[in-house]
Amino acid sequence: MSVNVSMTVNGKPVSAEVEDEMLLVNFLRDHLRLTGTHVGCDTSQCGACTIHVDGVAVKSCTMLAVQAEGSNVATIEGVSDGETLHPMQQAFKDNHGLQCGFCTPGMVMSALDIVKNNPSPTEQEVREALEGNLCRCTGYTNIVRSIIAGAKEMEAS
Amino acid sequence: MAAAEPLNTGIGESVTRVEDSRFLRGHGNYVDDIILPSQTYAVMVRSPYARATVNGIDTSAAMGSGGVLAVLTADDFSAFGGLPCGWQVHSKNGDPMTEPKHPILAEGAVRHVGDPVAVVIAESKAEARRAAALVDVNYTEMSPLIDMQGAVAGSAELVHSDTPSNVCFDWELGDEAATEAAIAGAAHVTRLELVNNRLVPNAMEPRAAIGDYNTANGEHTLYTTSQNPHVIRLLMGAFVLSLPEHKLRVIAPDVGGGFGSKIFHYAEEAIVTVASKLIGRPVKWTADRSESFISDAHGRDHLTTVELAMDANGKFLALRATTLANMGAYLSTFAPSVPTYLHGTLLAGTYTTPAIYTNVKGVFTNTVAVDAYRGAGRPEASYLLERVVDLAAIETGIDPVELRRRNFIQPDAFPYDTPVALTYDIGNYQATLDMALEKTDAAGFEGRKAASAARGKLRGRGIACYIEACGIAPSNIAGALGARAGLYEAATVRVNPTGSVAVLTGSHSHGQGHETTFAQVVSDTLGIPIENVDIVHGDTGKIPFGMGTYGSRSIAVGGAALANALDKIVLKGRQIAAHLMEASADDVVFKDGQFSIEGTDKSVGFGDVALTAYVPHNFPLETLEPGLEETAFYDPKNFTYPSGAYVCELEIDKETGVIDIVDFHASDDFGNIINPMIVEGQVHGGVAQGVGQALMEGAVYDDNGQLMTGSYMDYCMPRADDLPNVTVSNHVTACTHNPLGVKGCGEAGAIGSPPAVVNAVINALGDYGVKHIDMPVTAHKVWSIMNANGN
Ligand code: FES
Ligand code: FES
Numbered sequence: 001m002s003v004n005v006s007m008t009v010n011g012k013p014v015s016a017e018v019e020d021e022m023l024l025v026n027f028l029r030d031h032l033r034l035t036g037t038h039v040g041c042d043t044s045q046c047g048a049c050t051i052h053v054d055g056v057a058v059k060s061c062t063m064l065a066v067q068a069e070g071s072n073v074a075t076i077e078g079v080s081d082g083e084t085l086h087p088m089q090q091a092f093k094d095n096h097g098l099q100c101g102f103c104t105p106g107m108v109m110s111a112l113d114i115v116k117n118n119p120s121p122t123e124q125e126v127r128e129a130l131e132g133n134l135c136r137c138t139g140y141t142n143i144v145r146s147i148i149a150g151a152k153e154m155e156a157s
Numbered sequence: 158m159a160a161a162e163p164l165n166t167g168i169g170e171s172v173t174r175v176e177d178s179r180f181l182r183g184h185g186n187y188v189d190d191i192i193l194p195s196q197t198y199a200v201m202v203r204s205p206y207a208r209a210t211v212n213g214i215d216t217s218a219a220m221g222s223g224g225v226l227a228v229l230t231a232d233d234f235s236a237f238g239g240l241p242c243g244w245q246v247h248s249k250n251g252d253p254m255t256e257p258k259h260p261i262l263a264e265g266a267v268r269h270v271g272d273p274v275a276v277v278i279a280e281s282k283a284e285a286r287r288a289a290a291l292v293d294v295n296y297t298e299m300s301p302l303i304d305m306q307g308a309v310a311g312s313a314e315l316v317h318s319d320t321p322s323n324v325c326f327d328w329e330l331g332d333e334a335a336t337e338a339a340i341a342g343a344a345h346v347t348r349l350e351l352v353n354n355r356l357v358p359n360a361m362e363p364r365a366a367i368g369d370y371n372t373a374n375g376e377h378t379l380y381t382t383s384q385n386p387h388v389i390r391l392l393m394g395a396f397v398l399s400l401p402e403h404k405l406r407v408i409a410p411d412v413g414g415g416f417g418s419k420i421f422h423y424a425e426e427a428i429v430t431v432a433s434k435l436i437g438r439p440v441k442w443t444a445d446r447s448e449s450f451i452s453d454a455h456g457r458d459h460l461t462t463v464e465l466a467m468d469a470n471g472k473f474l475a476l477r478a479t480t481l482a483n484m485g486a487y488l489s490t491f492a493p494s495v496p497t498y499l500h501g502t503l504l505a506g507t508y509t510t511p512a513i514y515t516n517v518k519g520v521f522t523n524t525v526a527v528d529a530y531r532g533a534g535r536p537e538a539s540y541l542l543e544r545v546v547d548l549a550a551i552e553t554g555i556d557p558v559e560l561r562r563r564n565f566i567q568p569d570a571f572p573y574d575t576p577v578a579l580t581y582d583i584g585n586y587q588a589t590l591d592m593a594l595e596k597t598d599a600a601g602f603e604g605r606k607a608a609s610a611a612r613g614k615l616r617g618r619g620i621a622c623y624i625e626a627c628g629i630a631p632s633n634i635a636g637a638l639g640a641r642a643g644l645y646e647a648a649t650v651r652v653n654p655t656g657s658v659a660v661l662t663g664s665h666s667h668g669q670g671h672e673t674t675f676a677q678v679v680s681d682t683l684g685i686p687i688e689n690v691d692i693v694h695g696d697t698g699k700i701p702f703g704m705g706t707y708g709s710r711s712i713a714v715g716g717a718a719l720a721n722a723l724d725k726i727v728l729k730g731r732q733i734a735a736h737l738m739e740a741s742a743d744d745v746v747f748k749d750g751q752f753s754i755e756g757t758d759k760s761v762g763f764g765d766v767a768l769t770a771y772v773p774h775n776f777p778l779e780t781l782e783p784g785l786e787e788t789a790f791y792d793p794k795n796f797t798y799p800s801g802a803y804v805c806e807l808e809i810d811k812e813t814g815v816i817d818i819v820d821f822h823a824s825d826d827f828g829n830i831i832n833p834m835i836v837e838g839q840v841h842g843g844v845a846q847g848v849g850q851a852l853m854e855g856a857v858y859d860d861n862g863q864l865m866t867g868s869y870m871d872y873c874m875p876r877a878d879d880l881p882n883v884t885v886s887n888h889v890t891a892c893t894h895n896p897l898g899v900k901g902c903g904e905a906g907a908i909g910s911p912p913a914v915v916n917a918v919i920n921a922l923g924d925y926g927v928k929h930i931d932m933p934v935t936a937h938k939v940w941s942i943m944n945a946n947g948n
Contacts, residue, residue, distance in 0.1 A: 019283065021283065022283075029189075029190070030192070033192065034183070035183070035187075035189075035190035036182070036183015036184065036185070037183070038187070038361075038362070038413070039189070039363075040361045040362065040363070040413075040446065041446040041868070041869050042445045042446045042447055042868070043446065043447075043868045043869050043870050045868075045869035045870065046361060046446075046869060048361060075183065076181075076182065076183035077182065077183045077184075079182070079183075080181070080182050083178075085178065085181060085182070089181040089182070092177070092181055093173050093174065093177040093178070093181060094173060096173070096174070096834050096835065096837070096838045098174075098177060098180055098181065099414070099668035099669070099670070099838060099842060100360070100361070100362065100411075100412065100413045100414040100667050100668030101176070101177075101179075101180025101181075101185050101411065101413065101668070102185075102187065102360075102361040102362040102413025102414060103361050103413075104180050104181060105180075105183050108181065123882070124878075126877070127877040127878040128877075128878050130876065130877035130878070131876055131877065131878060133876075133877070134361060134869070134874060134876065135361065135877075136359055136360055136361045136414050136416070136842075136845075136846070136874070137361070137414050137668045137838075137842045138838060138841060138842055138845075139841035139842045139843075139844055139845030139846075139875075139880060139883060139906075140841075140845065140875075140876075140877040140880055141841045141880070141882050141883050142838055142841060143877065144877060144882075
């Protein structure tokens with residue numbers, strides 16, 4: 001069954017007719033062509049699809065598009081200021097916190113959520129807070145470094 | 158002209174990555190991100206059984222389902238070949254390996270859970286999925302062959318009914334008689350049986366493919382998650398679909414990790430290519446993760462018995478390893494090479510063992526195909542060797558570090574011929590070992606151990622000294638050993654009229670950072686900023702040729718091709734500059750972007766030479782062609798041999814058996830290093846996968862051939878809080894036979910770390926008298942041992 005859904009995505013109002021069974025991640029990727037949000041699993045365990053819904057980090061593969069009706073959605077595409085990277089994105093670049101880049105959007109969205117709740121996290125806190133995000137490339141060492149550096153930069157700015 | 162500012166983007170600099178900006182902003186372009194106009198969606202119907210006959214397929218209900226455009230089965234692919242194997246191994250009796258057909262879709266039989274039987278193509282993925290559930294396949298289930306020992310038993314039924322047995326090949330290497338004699342006469346023989354656990358590669362991006370047939374010109378384009386698009390074009394075009402190169406373009410855009418699993422040619426690539434022509438629209442297939450688990454080639458899966466013979470002083474006399482290597486149900490693209498030429502040849506390790514013999518049987522089972530996974534054969538070799546050496550140290554009472562030192566190939570012994578067919582060109586195994594011991598404060602271990610004990614923890618320390626072989630080559634020797642492809646790499650350097658440079662490389666980056674490191678080689682050689690360099694990869698329509706990225710070959714082979722192409726550019730540039738300066742080319746030197754005549758103040762910049770090449774008004778047209786573009790094909794003379802020493806320190810909780818790695822140091826010799834930051838990242842990632850293998854990961858089939866570890870709920874991959882901060886150090890002995898002196902670094906971490914971790918566990922459990930625990934060494938296994946031994 002088709003239903004109408006409206007929400008704000010990265011500050012812009014959007015609305016569309018979608019199948020009621022459509023996942024939010026597919027709405028973002030296929031309808032809005034915001035393909036920075038990735039799908040890495042089908043059991044809600046990799047975190048590649050992490051976005052923010054009303055300011056909270058959410059795995060967008062665990063939500064239907066219709067459940068986001070009226071919500072304020074933020075995806076990786078809305079994080080930088082045009083070409084200028086957000087301090088957290090810059091920290092990932094400076095600390096080599098990404099390799100293939102597939103987990104990266106989810107990592108950055110999770111990182112922003114971690115720092116929002118804990119502005120200067122310790123290494124152990126970051127490692128524990130990343131339990132919902134898998135990366136197969138980096139071994140996490142540089143992701144943890146990136147998040148701590150990004151947090152410092154965000155506090156300073 | 159003013160002296161150039163230093164660029165800081167040359168070889169040896171930790172330049173931040175060019176590619177990061179697009180990935181960080183969500184602007185990567187992975188296959189599943191591509192949406193072509195009028196695109197359709199394919200969903201595979203896969204076998205739920207490990208072994209069954211397919212008696213019939215009723216597609217009528219699926220065809221009638223909403224949005225369905227086609228339902229295809231093997232009958233629709235009868236004009237095409239099976240999926241080819243790229244390496245033919247011969248058995249010790251001289252017979253070629255058994256090579257059963259690997260059909261695109263099941264032809265009357267299925268041989269593993271996940272074997273594709275049919276494909277549904279529909280307007281949307283949801284519609285395709287719904288219809289796929291309506292495809293009615295009539296199976297007769299048979300009891301599957303899952304464990305290798307059962308499959309090689311004389312009475313076993315056959316995975317492929319048209320083969321004489323389930324043994325694909327029975328291969329040997331080395332001097333059997335000399336090894337037997339040395340073992341018989343040795344003062345001490347250490348014997349160990351071990352499992353190299355089956356792994357699922359699990360790149361975070363699931364495989365995907367889009368077939369796009371252009372009715373106007375009859376050209377096929379295949380977008381695919383591949384590490385080597387030219388190899389796919391060759392394998393699929395020439396062997397499966399009979400499409401000539403000029404009618405088949407293969408594009409591997411951004412690829413989200415590979416680790417070997419995206420080397421191979423998979424059925425889905427052929428399926429979307431054929432289907433697109435059939436229905437006249439693009440066809441996209443994207444794997445669900447649970448589908449990846451049962452259709453991506455797995456890795457490792459060896460059963461080995463190893464014996465190490467020593468004299469009374471602990472000097473190694475002989476090594477014998479007998480292995481069953483799982484091939485799965487079909488031969489994946491490079492499967493036979495992995496347990497043979499990439500494994501048996503590495504059994505000397507870093508040691509002077511004079512007699513080595515290995516026998517490897519490749520075994521068909523009703524499981525997913527097994528092929529190269531990060532390290533491919535070399536982790537298995539390193540693991541059995543470094544485990545048996547450690548056990549020998551325990552048995553003889555010789556310190557494990559000392560035992561290794563006594564047997565190392567000495568730094569002045571290179572080039573060194575091993576008894577298993579390789580010639581190591583250079584190395585210094587003492588240097589990396591010394592470095593690793595120093596960085597991890599070997600002397601302080603007893604103190605740390607006592608401190609751990611006071612907290613109820615058993616502390617253990619393990620070392621492993623690995624060697625690997627990268628950049629498999631040369632082509633003629635590999636060909637004689639069964640490779641059905643060349644093993645060179647190609648690079649084109651295109652200098653544009655305004656002095657910017659495009660490099661067209663056959664190497665493919667799926668996380669390794671070629672867009673940065675290859676650009677650094679250009680920046681270093683031509684003295685131009687990295688911003689002026691574009692590294693183009695992953696598209697057979699743009700790049701002349703290439704063999705792709707696997708086996709840590711990119712910088713050692715692809716980088717060497719690039720270096721040679723750059724040399725040709727400089728050579729031609731000197732001729733053009735000589736003309737401009739009215740000098741002889743022999744007198745022109747090129748440095749920091751300037752062509753100049755030594756001892757004079759005459760000089761012309763690289764940009765001026767580039768412009769002159771394309772606007773040849775003042776140009777030696779009689780002797781030189783205009784333009785500035787050069788291509789080099791580089792075929793290595795030998796493998797490169799990275800080596801190193803890894804140290805792992807861990808604590809085991811006495812109550813629970815939980816293992817916590819508290820320190821991990823990797824000391825490697827990768828030869829010259831282009832970008833230390835990227836190399837460190839490669840080691841981190843490799844170590845994470847190796848620690849995953851050692852402690853957590855393992856693909857488990859039940860007796861019915863169902864994959865019990867078929868999702869991230871059951872297949873345990875390392876997460877951030879499972880791993881320590883890995884530290885690294887480097888010692889450099891430059892490779893002697895390639896122009897950059899590089900060796901490659903992609904796989905080392907996954908090769909050196911499993912034995913370091915398991916050795917540390919066994920060391921921690923020293924009081925329990927345990928000799929070996931098979932990977933993954935879970936808390937449960939450790940707890941059981943501690944309790945069985947009267948803790
Ligand atoms: S795709 Fe959402 S958690 Fe994996
Ligand atoms: S960077 Fe590749 S999965 Fe994290």
